[in-house]
Amino acid sequence: MPDKLSEINRRRTFAIISHPDAGKTTITEKLLLFGGAIQQAGAIKAKKAQ
Secondary structure, three states, X not given: OOOHHHHHHHOXXXXXXXXXXXXXXXXXXXXXXXXXXXXXXXXXXOHHHO
């Protein structure tokens, strides 16, 4: 069985699951921004606000 550190380093995928309008898109965008995958974050509006 691999040790914990090598298992952590091997992982690349995770899921964000919650009820509607809970901020999944916003947190995903922030993670991508702070991780360097995107250069600029946009404004995400709730469905009710549209």
